[in-house]
Every structure is written in structure tokens, then in C-alpha cells.
Amino acid sequence: MVTYIVRRFLYSIPVLFAASVLIFFSVTVAGDPLATLKQNPLASKQTIHNIEKRNHLNDPITTQYAYWLKEAVTNKFGSPLLQPGTKIWDDLKRVIPHTLQLVVLAEVLALLVGISIGVYSAIRQYSIFDYAATTFSFLGFAMPVFWLALMLQILFTNIFIKWHVRIFYTSGLSSQNPGGGIHFWIDRLQHLAIPAMTLMLLSIAQYSRFMRASMLEVVNSDYVRTARAKGLPERKVTLKHALRNALIPVVTVSALNFGALIGGAVITESIFQLDGMGPYFLGALFNQDAYVVMAWLMVTATAVVAFNLIADVLYGYIDPRIRYD
């Protein structure tokens, strides 16, 4: 088991290296990172020259890459191109926890709900519930996330305006004076609720479909028939024999989803103005700060790779067949 994890861990190092090459070269080739700045009449030649010199922008591209990589590894991505006084890592350190709070809240709830719906749909295949769940997930797949976010925002804003009931906040991470301790977290939950709902909808749609398919496959398997043949109550057949096997692919998918959502909640976060990875990234894009963009892409790629690793380990944990190899 340990060697298995270590081997998978070592394997992810070249993957990240390849990702860094891909990211650096495509961002650099895509255009002059200082193009916008050079058109700005307020930017002096000296400033531009300083930036170019500090980041070795006039060196050959491979040299640039080497400097960038060194800075990324030894100095946690260094400073933004355009604001040399600040540190990229300080910003990332601030926004990553916010994103994690949102993603964990949304995904944990989505998993619980999605799995329940999927299991029930499978054991009551072609029932009204099953059709309703199918319809729901098809709607979920067809709905643009940003549109859903706006609709929920409109809904809850109108509830507040009409009845002056503050159930959930429709933007921001915290109120002005959220208080401390438990009050802070209740306030935070009220702020995260609608964004989490937005993210959840698609995830629930996904997990419930996935779980249903996986469960249907397992329910007709020989070992579930064996479980029935030995006279176990239906509950035990479903929850112990079928569910444990059906969960294997779903756990893997959800681990991958977690990784992908670190950089994948851009739209939701920016609509609800949560100070997370998304708005930070969009800000960097608007400023065309290539170095922040690259750092951000590296962080999200690392998240994906890390959760890939976690998925593999989890997989080995729930499926005894691959534990010793």
C-alpha cells in the first residue's frame, strides 16, 4: 500500500513538470504579456524596461522558462508582473481557503444527495421518482451555471426586498460585522449557501446519474443475487452488498471533481463576489498579468493531480482487489 502511494506520488512529478511546460509556453506564445501596458501612455519606457529586465522577458523563451520555474519552486511563484511589490502567494493563501470552503460545502452535500437519489432511482427503476430524478438531472446538465446563479440571486434578492427576510445573502463572503466564533461561521454559511446551491445542482445531477448507472449494473450482478439467495433482508442486500460496490466508481469521480472545482468555480465565485480563486483569476486576466495567470493555472493543475492521487488511494482503499500490487 505504501509503495503503491509512493509510486503514484512520484509519477505525478513528471506530470506536473509537463503541465508547467505546457502552461508556460502556451501563455507566452499566446502574446506579449506587456502588450496592454505598452499601449498605456502613462507607463514610462523605464517601467517597462524594468519589468522586462526583472523577469528576463528579452531572453530566449527557454531561459525565461527556467527563470520562471526557479522562481515558482524556490519563491512560491514570486511577484506579479505588474505589481512587483506584492507576492502572488500571499493572494493565493487568502483566496484558496475561501474556495475550499465553498467547494467542500457544495460537494459534500451534493454527494449525500446525489448518492441517495441515484440509489433510490436504481432500486425503483422506471418509477415516478426515477423519471423525476432523470428529468431533474437532464435539466441540471442543460442549465448554464451562470444563469442558474443569477436566477437564484434574483429569487433571494426579491424575497429580501418583498418580505425583508434575510435567509441567505446574495453576494460577498461575510457581512460587515460578522462577529466572532460561531457567529462568524453562521454568517459565512448564510453567504455560501446560494453559491453552494448553484454548484450543487450540476454535481447532484452528475452523481445521481452516475450512481444510478453504477447501482443498476451492480444490482443485476451475480453476487447480489447470491446475497439474496442466502436470505438477507432486502435492505442489507442493497446497502451492504450492492452499495459498497457501486460506490467505487462514484468515489473516484467525486475525488476528481473536487480537484477540478478548485479552479472550476470561476463563474459562481465571480457572480456572488466571493473572494476566491475565480475572481482572482479573472482579475489577473483583465490586467493581462501573465505571471499571476500561470501561477494560478499551476495551482489548479496541482490540485487536479493531487486529487487524482487521492482518488487512486481511495480506490485502493475501498476495492480490496487492487490493494496489494
Added chain:
Amino acid sequence: MPEPILSIRDLVVEFATEDGVVHAVDGVTYDVFPGETLGIVGESGSGKSVSQLAILGLIPQPPGRILRGEAEFEGKDLLKMSKKDLRRLRGGQVAMVFQDPMTSLNPVLKIGHQIAEAIQAHQDDVGDKAAKARTIALLELVGVPNPDRRYDQYPHEFSGGMRQRAMIAMAIANDPKLLIADEPTTALDVTIQAQILETLKTAQEESHAATILITHDLGLIAELADRVVVMYAGKVVELTDVQTLFAAPRHPYTVGLMDSLPRLTVDEEWLRPIPGQPPSLISRPPGCAFHPRCFLSQGRTRCRTEEPPLRVIGPDGHLSACHFAEELVGQSSKLIDEPVAGASS
């Protein structure tokens, strides 16, 4: 004759599929008596295992459907029984051994646990420790070496033969009165098959259970069965004791099955496979379902138009569903002129 332990009457099971209704079991009737081994033989798709799965409530419904029939087990109709009572019966008084031990055990649960679970499902008063002790004893009985250690292993750590032993241990865990073995050796290597047969015999002796042996292998029938039901296209086509079946088969399908068997004792002059393929159970051939492949039919109108009833054709209730069964008297099947193992006793 004693009272039958299981008696199936006019059982009809269908499956609704996209291409039409599959008539898997079509009016099947037979009895199983205490202590005996009843062999059910037929090609795949002849409905031989579906009838057993159906009466135990183990076919998925839908698409499966039991249209009519009775299945009395010790006087109670299994088809009218509540789900709960039927569940109590399964794995308790009626136990099954399935065909493929590779897929019939749950891959994520320990072997020992899967057997102990069967014990505790039927005997509420058995604690975890007692269940484990009993399981280890069962594993030992069916010939699993080092049962203590094997108890904590997962199915993938067992070989095919060992898994089938575990399945048998599971089946006899609650001293069943009826043991249904569905192609118990088909998925195994030939060398292992003999061992599993021995294990099955041991299990049978240990539990004194009546056994239904479902197989397509006439050799297995000769070895183990007392009486034999031959099925074709969802119907019983012949029913008799094993000696009579091999000595005087009275259905051309049975004769065909025997002719297609190779023998080790004689130089083989002819191996005669049954021509064609088993019919589609969605649109059965009219008349006798076997007529397109039958050497007796030969274009006779009656075979094509009239469905032959199962009728008494010989002594001791020898049944056959062939219009021209009498023509088989004196016909030479290669197995007829030679005593078969078990047939001479």
C-alpha cells in the same frame, strides 16, 4: 412413494424485452422427493435455471414475470408466499450454489464474513463468535485448507475451485432441505470439476438435502442424478429415472444430446451434433419446438402443427413429449447399447 418436498405445477415465466416477450419457462411440471437428486438437463436458454430462480423470487421483476403455476415446498406455495417468508426460506431451507464462483461472491467483502452472514441471517441467536466458529468448521468440511486464515481473505485471493467450495459451504450453512446447484462445475477447470463434485456429494450427505442439479452435462447427470428432467425451449420434453434415460431415451432431443457426446471407452465412429441452433424463445417454432432440428420429424405435418403433450410412454411414469416417441424403441443411439456408469446399479 413419499410426499414430494417440492412440486412444481404448470409454471410459466416470461421476460419482456425490446424484441418481444421471451417465453423462458412454458408450463413446466415436476416433483422433487426428499433425499433424491433430480437432474435438470438442457442447452443454455432452455429455461432450466430460470424455473428455479423464479420460484425463489430471484429473477428481476420486471422484466421477468411469473404468469401462472404453483411451486409447493413442503405444502406451501412459494409463489403465493409473502416476500418476507420467501426470504426466510432462501438460504435457510432452500439453498443455491451458482454457476460462476468468480462473480458470485462479493469482491469487497471477506469470504468468512459472507458465509457467517448467511448463518446469522437465519439464526438470530448465533453470536459473531459462534458464527465464525461454525464458518470455519464449514470451510474445513468443504475442503478449504487453513480455514482460519482463509476466513479473513477476499474472493480475489481464492482460486476458482476454492471459491466454489466456499459457495457450497455457504449453501449448506443452515442445513437446507433442498439444495439447488446451478451448473456448479461448468466454470471450472476439468481437474477441479471432479473435486467439486466430491465436495458436493459430501455436502449432500452432510445435510441430507434433496438436490436439484441443473446442468448441460450428461456426464454429471450420470454421476449424480437419480431422476432426470430434460428441458427444451422452456418445456419439459422427457422425465424419467437416470437408468431408463440412458438405456431407453424416448425423446429425439435426448437421443440427440447423447449422440453428440464423445466416449472414452470406444473408438468413435460418429459424433452427431444436433443440427441448427436452439430456437428463439420469442417466436417459438409452431407445433413441436424441436421439429426443425429433429431427425424423426422429417417434414411430418403433425410435428409442425400440433404441440406434443407430455405423456406417459413407459414404465414407472416415464414421460416424453414427442408424437412419435414409440418409433425410438429399438432405434440405436450409441449410448443405448452400452451400460453407462451408474445405469447398471
Added chain:
Amino acid sequence: MTETTPEGDVKFPPVVGAGADGATISPATPEAAVVADLPDGIDLVHESGLELKSRSQWAYARRRFVRHRLAMVSLVVLAIILLAGAFANLITPYSFAAQDFAHSGQAPTFKAHHFFGTDVLGRDYFSRVVYGIRTSEKVALIVTLVSTVIGTLIGAVAGYYSGWVDNILMRFTDLILTLPGLAVLLTAAAFIGTGNPIRVAFILALLFWTALARIVRGSFLSLREKEYVEAAKAAGSGDLRIMFRHMLPNAVGPIVVNATLIVGIAILTEAALSFLGFGIQPPNPSLGKLINDGQDVSSSMWWLVTFPGLTIVLIVLCINFIGDGLRDALDPTQRRTRA
């Protein structure tokens, strides 16, 4: 969508007459050659008096698809929407950009044909939405074509040659999958620049081929072991000919299903990019941009956000239902039994 078709082996029911529908499998036996001349769906009487109903895979597929009621309804609805978009200039009551301050901020009404209401500048939102559909169509068409071609090529080459070629191509595919899709698109849009639909479409296509490449690779890996491929090799056919004349027709099912799904994802993603301001820029109409325009006044003029969004939902819903129907039709491994 996570519900991709299972990789690899796509089994069709007894393929008698697979060649009938233009699928070019060189008949390996004389019997097959005869069969191939029959129109599909015909009942063949088989040997030894047993009647076996054999249909070609396409007849099977068509029958199953037509039976999928939701897919058929979706096909009709989608056709109406797409035709409306294509003939936007003929059917819209107003032009895309015409302003009318006398009727600004009107709620949806049948009076004066403002079905979806008007915005702050008095522009008719129904007309704007229909023009937006036209843009979505254009983008989706290009994305689907380009990414399907790329995905099929890469998957076919990887699966056919296997070995190190496969290894390199698939590792590259994996690598692309480690990057967050939307972020990469945004980066590309920000640095390369977007604006017109064709450019946006090509940027999307560069990312959307990965799933298909994996699927096609899987099919090709199993197809290359088939007898007719070996026969074609033995007969001295070139690699390209074997890949695209012999093998591709047998991998067409999952490709079609995947292409359908890409249409939906492309429309959703284009809308998202445009909403964030990195996609299609004015004066080009776009559903995502329309929603963005309505965002600021969303609490007073709900219709500006609602209708373009509902339009997207309806289009993508139809496409996904059609995809579902196609999957049922073309992938019989997921054959359903009916109660």
C-alpha cells in the same frame, strides 16, 4: 456530462448486412457479399429451417431511436429553434440592434410582438435572442466539426498504432485534462483575443476533442484485433485505408453520440465565456452576452435574464435528449428491457 459511452468494444447485434448502409466492410465471405446487397431490415431465413430475424445494425439503431419518444420530440423542437435561428432575419419582428426609447423596459407582452420584453434601450429581446441562437448555431457547428475531426484523428492513430505513439498521444490528452477547461479557455481568449464567433469556436474546439480521442482510441484498440482488419492487412491495404475505410465505420456510433454532446457543451461554454466578457463581443449577438446585459437590472427586469437563459436550457436539453436516444440506439450494450 460524465456519462460517456463505455470505452472500447462497441458490440452491435448480429451484424448481418453491416455493409448495407454504406458502411464499407469488405465482405470476407461470399455469403456476406450476398447479404450486403439486401436492403437493411430485411428478414433473412437462416439455415436448417430456423427463422432468425436479422436486421442490420442501422435498422436496429433507427428502430430504437424512433422508439425513444423524448428524443423524437426533442428533434422536432430543436429543428424549430434552429430554423428560427437560421432564418432570424426573416422571422424576427425587430432588428437585432434597433433601439426604441419610447418602449424601453417593457415586460413580455404580445402587444407589438415584444414576446420577451424590451431592455433599457427599448431593444426587442425576442429578436435579440433569435439572433443569439444563430450565433450559438454557428459556434456549435464549427466546434463540433473541428473537435470531432481532431479527436477522431488522434484517437484513431493512437488506437491503430498503439505502442509508443499511443502512449505519447494519450499522455498528452491526460495532460490537457489536468488543466481546468474554462480557465484555459479564458486564458486563451484573454491573450489571443476573441470577438467574432469563428475565433471563439476554434478556441473551444482545441479543448473539446479529448473525450472523443479516448473513446475512439478504445474502439480502435479492440477493432484492430478483428478478423476483417487482419484480412485487410493481409491483402496489403495501406494503414490509412484500413483505418478510415475499414475500422472507422465500426466506431461511428460513439463518435456520433459524443459529437451530439459536444454541441450542447459548446453552446453552454460559449455562453459562459461571452457572459464573462471573454467570448463574443458586440456587435455580434450572443445569448451569454444578453444575459450579462440583463444582469445589472435583473431585480427589476427579470425577463432580460430569464428568456435568453431558458432558450439555452431548452436547446441543450433537446440536444442531450437526442444524444440519449442516439446512445440507446447505437450502443446496444446498454440495451433496455421494458416492463
